[in-house]
Amino acid sequence: MRTDVSPNVLDELREIAGDSHVLTADEDLLTYGFDGTWYDQRPLAVVLPANTAEVSAIHKLATRERLAITPRALGSGLSGGAVPLSGSLILSIVRMNAILEIDETNHVAVVQPGVINADLQSAVEARGLFYPPDPSSYKQSAIGGNVAENAGGARCLKYGVTSNYVQALEIVLPDGAVFRTGGKMVKNVTGYDLRALFTGSEGTLGTITEITLRLIPKPKFSRTAMATFAKIDDAARTVTAVMAAGLIPTSIELLDNLTMQCLEEFSPAGLPLEADAILLFAVDGDHEAALDAESAEIERIARANGAGEIRVAHSQADSDRLWAARRVIAPALARKRPHRLGEDISIPRSAIPEMIARVRTIAARNNVIIPVFGHAGDGNLHPNILCDRRDAEEMKRVREAAREIFETAVDLGGTLSGEHGIGLLKKQFMEMDVGPEALRVMRAIKNALDPLGIMNPGKIFPDPGGVDAFTLPGVTS
């Protein structure tokens, strides 16, 4: 792979995308070298194409020149997927940000990859439709990034993750060939499911240039309630009991005490700081009576499992305030310690109480701070190890705690990532999770589609002696 880029190649890039859409200044390379993680690298150059034809031409040039490409949207990812390794070219798709069509008959939206999730949500909701996947970064992350990472969110408990809504894709393959898979039809089992393959491929197989998303009618009513617990174990047991009772709330979110403290410092939302943990419940549907019954049942189960106070949000504003607080947890944790290693384990929901208990033990044993929050209803938890990267001794303990959390998750029948992807952060743990055979299948696919290895190199696959969350230098350190 090349580690430099010649002036001639830059000129060709400028011919493709236009002079002002190829960035090579030091300052630009610096600001495109990171995402929402702590890594800092430098791309060779940044190119911002305007359409599929330009993306294709860039891929062809990269193939000819053996240049690596790291596709990038808004760069809010939490696994290092958009960090340019090995001197990659950053291919930013943010200029491709049009909602091309909202088809109210077929219930689909056709969008370019740079459309921000929140903008799509408002556009479809204005027509009585609903796009459920709602990563906490929905205000600053683009659909292209959501698809590449197969993003989840709070509402995924009831409605499923991004891949459940990807109905068609337009892809530019590494060599510049453009193809489409899927369409506006609902059912489609013709051949391999390539939409599923590219959704969550983290930019390692091609660049996504157009997306057709399934929409559903917007539920007419919703309710939000908060239950407080003196013991986090009771909160965990409530989650499993609610789901076991056959209820499917829109969301069940868990926040522990440390998480609440950070949030209240950011913007007081009236969270009960005396509680060990809280659960936030949302239910939605078209019939108020059904919602009342569902809410009452949840309240009964929560009380039976040790809930203290139960507060129901009486206005949309109250409810919005609670959910807005929930969405900014991850960055709000920066108020406690300068750095954090945000994990994203996903476990069967029956194992939630055990997992939470073990995370607390791991934190105590390694003497690190680990607030726990997450989408408890679907078993997707985000233990965040708070730390200061400049403290080498502390980082040893952080690394040990991270390893133990991964092992525990796998041990309990779970997996490394529920919605953030593997990227750089977790690639060294891949084999432990998926096993050698699955990893061999994944490598075979990668090699078949990207034989030169130019697409987002260094991501997903473990490399012996290579980088992981701790060994890749961030300038931050």
Place this chain on the structure above:
Amino acid sequence: MSFTAPDIPPADVFNRCVRCGLCLPTCPTYVETLVETSGPRGRIALIKAVAEGRLNLTSPGFVHQMSECLDCRACEAVCPSGVEYGRLLEPARTQVQRATAARQPWHVRTLRWFLLDRVFSSMALLRFVATLLRLSQKLGLQSLARATGLLRVLHLEDSEKLAPRISDRFFVPRDQRWSAEGKRKATVFMHAGCVMHVAFANVDEATVRVLQKAGCDVVAPSGQGCCGAINIHAGEMERGRQLAKRNITAFEGSGADVYIINAAGCGSTLKEYGNLFEDDPEWAQRAAAFSAQVRDVTEWLDEVGISPDLGAIERTITYQDPCHLVHAQRIAGAPRRLLAKIPGLRLREMPESSLCCGSAGIYNLTQPEMAERLQKRKVANIMRVTPEIVVTANPGCAMQMAAGLREAGAEISIKHVVEMLDEAYAAYSPSIRLEPASASSSV
């Protein structure tokens, strides 16, 4: 070349950025360019890089970014990690200004010296300049200056279009005292502003009347002057401190309940005097005590309650959030609640009402191209809701939007929130009892 004392951007502030990117879609220059370097997360990374010796303070991209940022603080308002962006940008600009001043073109240096070191430092000189400007506006000398090419020589062709219409009389603070109407609730000292008191004297007068009606004794203390915002935003923090000291001295020990300001940009600066003197043991306490008493006029009226004797104004308005009110001071509800009390007034929210209009102090002079892009964007957003009046709460926004609307040939007037209240009081007739129309948000 890295930062040198004094006024080094504090590391504990930029180290808080976890780079989540939530600030990007709120940043006017990011949404216009879609380039990360032109966004808050990128600029914070650049400031950090200079602080850590990885980037040169005078590198062209850094100098450009510190100038292209509007200091609108939209990023700061949404930041969950608590990065106080203004506390990074203002010292960083001061550093750039110090390091590059000698290289700036002569007309920029002359203009900066004249405006920042002279005009905004002396209210008497400002009034003298304003008087000349008023005369030239009355006699049509501007067209003469344009015709003779004088403005072109001074590179002032564009800025002349933005110059405020000078008031017929000034609002000069000379320790005047106006008594509360009805039951006295508080004594307030008023900061009359610099641009405000010569170009928006009518707004200052309306402020006094509305405060009186709200049960406030109002005093306009002499000895006050420009708050320093123009200087601080332009990278002249030391000059800003001198101006701040003058205001602190003029107001402290007054026994006033609060200090009232009707210009959002000035209010945010007055409220941050505490930060300005962090490293100065002699002034830190006094500055912090001063800041604690400052209230924007809309914030105060909303808190203390206004007289209900409001007559009807049958008009459709839209409200433009001044950046330094909504983002820097986090005040969005108060002005809307006050407007909603006026019978007959219909508020139609425009899209992106809290996105900067491109005014931003002397930004028109330093970044004319971006200022114009944002001005056009703002005008387009206003036109989408077809109001008769745009209401705002800051002189910079008022001038920028007025110029933009004039250019677009739109007959839409600009008013301050207190002007609307003042007009409603004037329209009041005790025999008719009116209920306020509910504020509608049709967008």
